[in-house]
Amino acid sequence: xxxxxxxxxxxxxxxxxxxxxxxxxxxxxxxxxFGGVFRATSGLVDEFGPDRVxxxxxxxxxxxxxxxxxxxxxxxxxxxxxxxxFIFPAFDQIxxxxxxxxxxxxxxxxxxxVIRTPYGGGIRGGHYHSxxxxxxxxxxxxxxxxxxxxxxxxxxxxxSCIRQNxxxxxxxxxxxxxxxxGEVPEGDYTIPLGKARVVREGTQVTVIAWGSMLHTALExxxxxxxxxxxCEVIDLRTLMPFDVETMVESVKKTGRAVIVQEAPRTxxxxxxxxxxxxxRAMAWLEAPVERLCGFDTPFPYTLEHxxxxxxxRVLSTIQKTLDW
Amino acid sequence: xNLPYAPSRIEAVEREVPVNKALLLGLxxxxxxxxxxxxxxxxxxxxxxIGGFLHLGIGQEAVCxxxxxxxxxxDYVVATYREHGHAYAKxxxxxxxxxxxxxxxxxxxxxxxxxxHLFDAEKNFLGGYGIVGGHVPLAAGVAYKCKYLGEKRVxxxxxxxxxxxxxxxFEGVALAALWKLxxxxxxxxxxxxxxxxxxxxLSVEDVSMKALAFGIARDRFDGEDVLRVRxxxxxxxxxxxxxxxxxxxxxxxxxFRGHSMSDPGQYRTKDEVEEWKKRDxxxxxxxxLVEEADADEGELRQIELxxxxxxxxxxxxxxxxxxxxxxxPFTIKE
Ligand SMILES: Cc1ncc(C[n+]2csc(CCOP(=O)(O)OP(=O)(O)O)c2C)c(N)n1
Ligand SMILES: [Mg+2]
Numbered sequence: 001x002x003x004x005x006x007x008x009x010x011x012x013x014x015x016x017x018x019x020x021x022x023x024x025x026x027x028x029x030x031x032x033x034f035g036g037v038f039r040a041t042s043g044l045v046d047e048f049g050p051d052r053v054x055x056x057x058x059x060x061x062x063x064x065x066x067x068x069x070x071x072x073x074x075x076x077x078x079x080x081x082x083x084x085x086f087i088f089p090a091f092d093q094i095x096x097x098x099x100x101x102x103x104x105x106x107x108x109x110x111x112x113x114v115i116r117t118p119y120g121g122g123i124r125g126g127h128y129h130s131x132x133x134x135x136x137x138x139x140x141x142x143x144x145x146x147x148x149x150x151x152x153x154x155x156x157x158x159x160s161c162i163r164q165n166x167x168x169x170x171x172x173x174x175x176x177x178x179x180x181x182g183e184v185p186e187g188d189y190t191i192p193l194g195k196a197r198v199v200r201e202g203t204q205v206t207v208i209a210w211g212s213m214l215h216t217a218l219e220x221x222x223x224x225x226x227x228x229x230x231c232e233v234i235d236l237r238t239l240m241p242f243d244v245e246t247m248v249e250s251v252k253k254t255g256r257a258v259i260v261q262e263a264p265r266t267x268x269x270x271x272x273x274x275x276x277x278x279x280r281a282m283a284w285l286e287a288p289v290e291r292l293c294g295f296d297t298p299f300p301y302t303l304e305h306x307x308x309x310x311x312x313r314v315l316s317t318i319q320k321t322l323d324w
Numbered sequence: 325x326n327l328p329y330a331p332s333r334i335e336a337v338e339r340e341v342p343v344n345k346a347l348l349l350g351l352x353x354x355x356x357x358x359x360x361x362x363x364x365x366x367x368x369x370x371x372x373x374i375g376g377f378l379h380l381g382i383g384q385e386a387v388c389x390x391x392x393x394x395x396x397x398x399d400y401v402v403a404t405y406r407e408h409g410h411a412y413a414k415x416x417x418x419x420x421x422x423x424x425x426x427x428x429x430x431x432x433x434x435x436x437x438x439x440x441h442l443f444d445a446e447k448n449f450l451g452g453y454g455i456v457g458g459h460v461p462l463a464a465g466v467a468y469k470c471k472y473l474g475e476k477r478v479x480x481x482x483x484x485x486x487x488x489x490x491x492x493x494f495e496g497v498a499l500a501a502l503w504k505l506x507x508x509x510x511x512x513x514x515x516x517x518x519x520x521x522x523x524x525x526l527s528v529e530d531v532s533m534k535a536l537a538f539g540i541a542r543d544r545f546d547g548e549d550v551l552r553v554r555x556x557x558x559x560x561x562x563x564x565x566x567x568x569x570x571x572x573x574x575x576x577x578x579x580f581r582g583h584s585m586s587d588p589g590q591y592r593t594k595d596e597v598e599e600w601k602k603r604d605x606x607x608x609x610x611x612x613l614v615e616e617a618d619a620d621e622g623e624l625r626q627i628e629l630x631x632x633x634x635x636x637x638x639x640x641x642x643x644x645x646x647x648x649x650x651x652x653p654f655t656i657k658e
Binding site for chain 2: 029030033034037055057058059060061062085086088089124125126127128129295297300301302303
């Protein structure tokens with residue numbers, strides 16, 4: 001099996017699916033000749049030509065709006081937004097048109113658009129290149145939101161996204177784009193949407209994360225293991241619709257939950273997970289569900305190292321639930 | 325029935341701009357200082373002292389210096405993420421700019437922003453913006469405020485050729501035209517939007533044509549001669565100030581470096597870049613000073629030494645300043 005990083009795995013998935021399905025097209029700023037700012041679409045225009053891999057002008061609402069139109073009549077567009085921070089000029093198209101199309105047309109018009117976009121901090125990118133806006137989109141009924149945490153996950157999840165009929169926001173954790181490496185099968189495989197993955201089994205605390213925070217969570221869990229604390233770690237993978245059962249069953253077993261999220265705390269997705277666990281597993285909880293999050297501040301440039309959850313903070317949050 | 329076309333609004337005409345020595349010396353000094361600031365930031369970036377995304381304006385100095393040179397101190401400038409030169413031209417110091425890029429407490433935005441976030445309320449410099457085109461309607465709002473208060477202040481809004489495609493740009497210009505605002509929109513057309521050349525991003529490569537649809541004045545010229553930029557901008561600025569007529573200007577220019585520090589710029593040929601370097605605005609200004617204004621080497625040397633000292637001081641200041649230490653208050657502490 002070849003070893004890939006996340007960028008290569010995304011590229012591999014796109015190439016495989018474009019070979020398999022002539023309806024798949026890619027559009028975005030600098031995705032063709034340049035191969036994407038992070039090179040995720042590198043080489044695709046050479047193989048599939050400019051009608052299937054389109055450089056667009058700088059116009060996010062145009063990119064997403066046009067992708068919707070393409071999807072209504074059977075194409076399978078996979079637009080790229082260069083950074084999640086730049087998705088907001090297209091927010092209206094996504095929230096008011098894309099997410100609602102299938103519903104408000106009584107099912108006549110599914111809009112299978114898969115929007116790929118890198119998100120998250122940890123690269124010293126400052127305000128405009130670091131945000132984690134997943135909650136805004138999870139809060140938009142009609143959209144699926146998927147976040148891979150390593151190359152294997154990236155390929156399998158992306159293929160599933162392109163093959164189903166709902167619009168998806170596919171958030172790629174750019175901090176670990178190249179740092180996360182692993183074996184990825186060469187051929188076709190998919191990972192089901194809506195299913196979380198138990199990354200590590202344990203007995204005392206359930207730690208839930210997604211994307212690059214999974215790796216941060218594991219760092220903290222490793223430190224906890226050194227102190228003899230046994231944690232179960234869940235990679236959520238699909239944030240919407242999220243896998244309630246895997247999460248709740250784990251918490252029923254451990255009695256404690258820590259959710260690790262990079263986005264600001266208030267109204268973040270961790271709040272929803274916490275509420276769900278409390279509703280479904282109240283009787284099993286030994287301590288309040290803990291959220292380890294970014295702070296309620298615009299993403300800081302200089303103080304990024306303080307803002308980002310890290311292994312030590314994961315450890316102390318785990319200990320907090322144990323000491324309660 | 326065929327309907328008549330709307331007549332085009334005011335269009336400027338090319339005229340010779342004679343050299344005014346004292347003026348050109350000042351503009352040359354500014355351009356040189358800006359180039360040195362950019363070079364110093366590139367170096368600091370390579371050393372890891374500056375993080376994030378750093379967009380340099382090397383090659384484009386005549387545009388910001390000439391354009392801002394046509395303003396008064398009380399006028400406003402709204403710029404893009406490639407804004408270090410614009411900030412300097414508006415009177416911000418190399419110290420406060422570099423310290424900001426370094427993320428230091430002494431930076432113009434207390435080190436909280438970094439490269440795309442230069443603000444100085446005292447100098448009426450309203451920032452860099454990282455979301456392309458998002459600042460254009462905002463600039464119209466600033467111009468509205470000036471008109472509303474009867475202030476006779478002009479707002480100068482910079483943007484790139486790539487930005488001429490996004491909704492925010494059109495919405496901002498539409499409002500300014502409709503409300504007849506004292507504003508000048510200036511497109512720094514450097515022929516590329518990141519890796520995309522004009523012909524793959526604009527169906528009509530003349531950005532100033534868009535003025536016709538809004539019924540506002542337009543202008544279009546090459547931007548390597550700082551005196552020309554200043555003179556042409558002066559017309560638009562006066563029109564804005566005196567009659568509240570907006571103008572849309574396209575200036576052709578070229579960035580000698582990549583889009584940002586992480587871009588090796590492989591979408592352009594070496595020859596193309598070399599060709600443009602022959603039109604380096606600094607060399608042109610220097611040549612005009614010597615050939616048309618009898619500036620002697622000693623005089624120019626003096627300026628160059630002054631800039632060198634200014635930069636050494638600013639770099640030391642940025643290096644030695646304490647790091648940023650403020651957050652917005654968290655609503656909930658851990
Ligand atoms: C809304 C938005 N989309 C995409 C980007 C990424 N991006 C930053 S600059 C840029 C190119 C802009 O080119 P242009 O307007 O010509 O300005 P220049 O960089 O040439 O000065 C792109 C695509 C962004 N910052 N904001
Ligand atoms: Mg440009």
